[in-house]
Amino acid sequence: MTALVIVGAGPRGTGLLERIAANAAELLPPDRPLAIHLVDPYPPGAGRVWRRDQSPLLRMNSMAEDVTMFTDERSTLDGPVRPGPSLAEWARRPEEFAPYREVADPAVRAELRALAPTDFPTRRAQSAYLDWVFRRAVADLPPHVTVTIHRDTARRIDGPADGPQTVHLTGRALTADHVVLTLGHLDSAPHPRHAADAEFAARHGRFHLPPAYSADVAGELAALAPGEPVVLRGLGLAAVDLVALLTEGRGGRFEPAGDGPALRYRPSGREPVLHLGSRRGVPYHAKTGYRLQGPPAPLPRYFDAAAVDALLATPGPLELRRDLWPSMAKEVAFGHYHELFHAHPERTALPWPAFLARYDRCAWYSPERAALVAEAVPDPADRIDFERLDQPLAGLALGSAEELQAHLRAYVAADADRRADPAHSADLGAFLALLSLFGQLPRVVASGRLTARSVAEEVDGWFSGYFNSLASGPPGFRLRQLLALSEAGVVRFLGAGVRVDRDEATGTWRASGATVPGHTVTATALIEGYLPQHALHRTLDPVLRQLHGAGRLVEEQLADREHTHRSGLVAIAPADGRLLDPALGGAPHPRRTALGPHTSLRAAAAFARPRTDAPAFRQNDAAARALLRSLAALPAEVLAA
Template structure:
């Protein structure tokens, strides 16, 4: 009997289990039984982030048809492809999807019954889907593989590199031949930059909330008083969730105005006044709620494996913006123009084959390509402009706070209208091309060729921030709600370049932005309205913390003679996701694997859009095959079972 312990039973652990089920028949002999123990204090499938026990106001930022946990014919994996339904498909035919079990919550049952493919489901609905995916993965395991779930927390792992591992839970221990850490999204102690605001709040009896996951802070938010002036620093998904919980979550309601999709907000009287600002000063672009109008672009075309091979074969260090972004931008532009020419040819002035042949020949920043786009796409509104998208308030200076509110409402209305209108489906073409970049970007980062400064400033800070701003925004109806809250005076925009200062005399924060010079607001509560970034040195996960203190995991550090970048990520072997162990001279630990957002592979979400060859699925498959081979190769005398 061989034994595997998977620590973390959320989507990543479930995805690994699904790949074990797919690969076990090939790689694990029938005479080598495998006992799998999954350990997580939260329910398997959803785990902590996607557990059912969270506010029904919290939504996914993906349409139901764009969420899957299964590989398909587009997956470039060594293991078997095991297709399965998307969230939308599963909701429509649950009774046909074994093993069937009725969803317990009647509200979720009703939602799933009426769920359209282009709806943005609640996170509770996703929790139900993940619960089923987990149960299907278990059911798909061959007879010689069994699963036991422990609703517990792993505190420590010890054991020799060439022998059994002891996994210490709260009041018991498991002995394993291999351990996989699929810990998901983790908390860290607040960054030192938040310490001053936390101490300020404590001195003056004020409210301060560091970055946190929205589902975990509902009780904390209750401390904010009705009518209290609150600054929210951030305008992404976390801010949208927090605004919903502090408005609709306090009894307010939205209702149609009768004028198209516009909404009116009816306050309950228990809402605070929310002042929203960020570096860009505008909300993340909403997700589109339509499909491509033309045929899918054949992605990737420019930023593919061959292009990355060529970059890695060059001499000298590389930088993202100088050496790599031109290829990435050209790929995104290709997705945009492929959709524009095929779905909206009346807006173009050249045949697609001619445009593409000339587009192929020129670099992204070349005058020739700029001239081609000008010739082929007469209206600038139909061209893609990355700089304008990145800095929408650049150069905007307004004379008053009221002018700013009107300007932002106009901007948000235009964005919400555009993202709901399939006439602008070239935006979706660009989005899909942007997603395709993740097929090769991890190779470049892991290849060690990027300068440390480029990894720090251009990859981890700029690119991932830009990606989230363009491609990971809220559903469109959230922007309509934000507009209604602004009209009602519950939400006030601060503009770009937000700056927050502490006033010891009054015990308040003063917030200002660059869009209205000289204007500021005072607040008695400050909320860091963005998601926490895990840092190994400050981790609150007991297992990772213990491994770090014991010197058995190492933070990824990218350094060169000019710069050192501590990423906060746990270093793993990119080939098979084994943990790099300093006690083994920096070699991969033969019996410990780690997958997920806390690792140096910078993996995307544990679930993905169908037919996109998702990197997370490829990583799960490679890790599952490696650990199954390792378990099968262990001498029978060395097994723990």
């Protein structure tokens, strides 16, 4: 019998299992039985990050109808499309989708029954959906494929490249013909800049929390005293989660403030005082709470396979901002204006065909494009402005901390209002076009044509942060809550360009920002309010640490004459995810594969939206088909079992 070990049974491992089930009939003959072993200490389907055992205050940042684990008619892959319900469709009538099993938690059952397609579910609701997706994937496997779940941790992998692999768990060892690492989001030892703050906190008896997953550190937050001044560095999703746990999670409550969407916060008295700041100084833009008002834009149009082929055919090194961004920006703006012209034509001054014909001919950085937009879109508020979106506080210098609070409250309120108003649905058009960029961007990075500096500073640096701030923001109600917390004095904004220094004399941290020159806040606790960024050379995952130490996998390292970039990602073959093995001269290991955010095949770290041709589906499908072909071709005399 052929054996496959998948280490990591969360969403990525589940997605791979679904693709194995979809492709097995074609690629794995009935006379080649396959035993699949899934290894994960956390529940299969949900895994660590999406496990049910976490606070009901923690929410998804996607609407229920925008989350799917299934391919559909827009998916471009070699294997068969196997449609399935989105989270919203499944929650509406779970008993109609086999294999049915009633959700055990009555609170989650009640949430699912009441869940509207445009609601932002709790992570516990998503956990229930992922549990069902996993059970469906198992049920869809053919009879000659079996699955065994091991609630255990993989510690070590060894074995020859041309023979069976041994996966050592905490309690036993598994022999496999192939091993796949779908490890999901991982932890690393603290970066030196965080280690210095941890040592400072230990010396002075202070509280310090390095980047972490909110569900894992909820208990540690109890060490913060009521009223304690805390600097929380970061204004993305992790920061929003931590604020919720430290306010509503301590007994405070939100209530309506009048007839509109505004909220008022009633403190419990047990909250610390949270000083929030970041590089941009503003929260991530809220997710839109509406659907497109016009027809979907035909994406991609400018940053498609043909455009990337042409770029890769040009001689010389490439840079993202110089060579790719003009097409990428034009694509995102196309999505924005397509929705504006089709859904809100009364706010445009040209017919869409006339606009598009001229827009097609314009270079992004050209007076002609700027003049066309000014002519066709009279209101500047209806035009997309990438620089303003990226740095809304750039050049702003205020005279006092109170002026900053007022300015940020107005900014947050305006952003929440805009993202809740379908009159601004062009923002959603831009968001969908932004997602489409990941259809080609990983291919450009994998080509090796970008300079090392561009990958470091522009892909992994600027664009990653820009994408997150525009596309990975919290639900709109979170910004309303942040506004209420600010008005209640529980949250204080620090502005942009935040700097945090250690004061050895007082054992405190001193935080300042560029928006209010000269203003400083003193705090007795420091929280790094953003998600951990995995780095292979500092990984805490035992399997990756063992393989790296043994020289059997390599961290992606890009180098040219001017720059060297260590991305922290595990280097894999982009075509099928095989691990690149230094012991094999850097060639792909024939029996080891890795998929997910810890690998060099970059993708948006988000669940797939229906009908967007999500790259993760193509990656999972390609890996599953390569695995099945490889396993089916193994001679019977060399099988692991």
